[in-house]
Amino acid sequence: MKQTPQMKKIQENMRPGVLTLRGFLGADTRDLVEILEGDAAEVRRIGTTHRAIADRMRYLRDQGMRGLGEFIDVEPHFEVRVDSVRGGIPSPFGDAGLIRKTNTTVRNKVLGREIFYTDVNIHLIGDHGFYEGRGSLFRMEPHELAEILEVETEQQQTELPG
């Protein structure tokens, strides 16, 4: 796919100092379209979808909100904390209004691993398949999200009990 003028404008919004101090691209010098295609291929390889990953992130955040700012147990073996800091961030894609600075930390107790994401990440992944550029402070790796959050793959979804 080719980088469209609209994508070029969106990529400008992602640069440091435009919407956020450090931007969304990190040290990644690729065109936005290449970043999106790279992560889309990775998500296909894992056997899931951007939507499924974002839905899982959102589900765990919603469960974690019950902890009122402290870690809370979420079935089957997660600990989740949802915290907020003052302020909000507009989406670089310009389509989500102002997104609050809500942070979710998920600990997978079986794997002994932890991952941290924001509401901006959920929007960018679910609505645009954008995991941020390489080296960005808030870059999410699709395979890490899938592993730690235990996102169901398409294969698991079709393996229904007989």
Place this chain on the structure above:
Amino acid sequence: MVSALLISVGAVSGISAFLALLMVIADATIANYGDVKITINGDKELDVKGGKPLLGILMEEGIFIPSACGGRGSCGLCKVRVTEGAGQFLPTELPWLTEEDKAANIRLSCQLKVKNDMFIEIPEELFNVRQFRSRVSSLRDLTHDIKELRLELIDPAEIEMLPGQFVQLQTPEYELTDEPVYRAYSVSSDTKDRRRIELEIRLVPNGICTTYVHNYLKEGDEIIFNGPYGDFHLRETEREIIFIAGGSGMAPIKSILLNMADEGSTRRARYFFGARSTRDLFLVDKMRELEEKLPNFTFIPALSNPEPDDNWKGATGLITDVVADHLESGDNVEAYLCGSPGMIDACIKVLTDKGVPEELIYYDKFG
């Protein structure tokens, strides 16, 4: 035919983009807006050089407008009423402005450039806000992810503030930022002591300021802050006080309690503090000391998930459940809450269900 059309569209787009780029470059380099006058609240006049955002120009003149993001347009706090000279609303302001704001000529001062004479209105109390140089006299762990930062003032040497107010701490350039960044933190200390302040700062993963405080700042370092800001303070009434907080939401409540102790308050007050386990609890001894000094004050820490080793004998459950269990009725009660928006919203529901009027519930929402 199609290729000719595509070439035409491409040419027009290219010329438009080029002209837009030229305008941006010209605005940044060639444009000289000269000397302009800013009239504040109809009487105070500032003669300044035009061309920069209003927030920065006011800061250079010693007038500090609250801003938790340091002028990035990502907190929406630096709203100012501009009655003349502002021009059209900017796309970067619009996400933060309600229809009422727009009708009242409220603008986001970090985004609005001063290009000609301007008339603005700001609350009088902002004239008392100052920038302070201070030194870190102590930095200690309160929990595994909350630090207490004590600052001795250097210049000016004293600060006058109300318990419950906040300051904006400046993080200088370091690994995570190539320019100074400001973030807002409530003061946790006794405001009668004007020569020093204390802050309680919880580490936010990837947070620019909290990472700096937790991992880079050392005792003896100089640090800049400005303040005080905010209208979260104790109302002078005879009603019972219900305080509710969790995590670093402890800060403004502690400051209010210390000042109540100074004044020998006899008001009935209960403080519900939520944590997950004992490793997240802090300053319990300090709160027990305050129970000794304040005859009608009770501290009620509650753990939502105590570990077996905690041997916890106090209240258990989410803080909302514990408040619901302890608060018999909302009659003659006012409440002060500090925490995340989710925690505040859940507590407001519990309190109003008990009959506390919503207008008597005061809160400092982090979100």
